[in-house]
Amino acid sequence: MSGMKSYGEDLAYIHDAGFRDYCLNAAPGLLRALRRNGITSGFVIDLGCGSGRWARELNQARYEVLGVDQSPAFIRLARKIAPRSRFVNASLLRVALPACDAVTSIGECLNYTFDRRAEKAELARLFVRVNRALRPGGVFVFDAAEPGRIPEDGPRRQWFEGADWAILVETDGNRKQRTLTRRIICFRQRGPQYRRSEETHRLHLYPAAEVIQMLGQAGFEAKRMDAYGGFRLPVGIAAFLARK
16 A cells, blocks of 8 residues: 555545536446447446446446445445445455456546556556456446646646535646646535545556557557547546457
8 A cells, every 4th residue: 555545534525525427427428338339237347436426327227336446435435325236445456356247447546546556567467357357348448547637837726615525636747757646635514613634646647549558468459539428538538448
């Protein structure tokens, strides 16, 4: 494990309360992608499942789901939000992958460095393990942050707030090292007062061409996508559909 927190209780709550739209807006396009590739039912592994919103959408579409996340707080939320799914608290780089029909990973999950092994070589090994776990014709659908995710004009500060929370995010990056750093300060209402917490997240950034190359080396036929159906991805994020 690295020294960085991986979505503690307050940030996990805020992420679900204020930022679930990314997953929910992507879900219809993701479901269509699965169906177009012949995965109309079966078993899906979701790597970096977060609060389980995507798992719940899959359950409602009659898929079975195993969700994996390194954050215990996310896993606790996911078990409430998607009770028909099964969840494991583990690193997505190390978790055992049973035979399955599809693997997904939504929201830059493969870029995070919460696991100290996180690097390009380890990601390539994960691609091989995913390929081995997938049944013939299975698909791997995910998105990843590219170097274009780094703010062009230097460090950027953003403030977001909801009914019982607020969050300040400072984003900076290193183009030479292809890394992105987010310093996140959370305020969550607990009774009459607000509790403050802080996390720093570091991401490795991967150009889409490198990801496509690694997928090919792992045995996939892969293509890049700029959207999940009608949901266009934010600047600096590329999606991939890889078929075994």
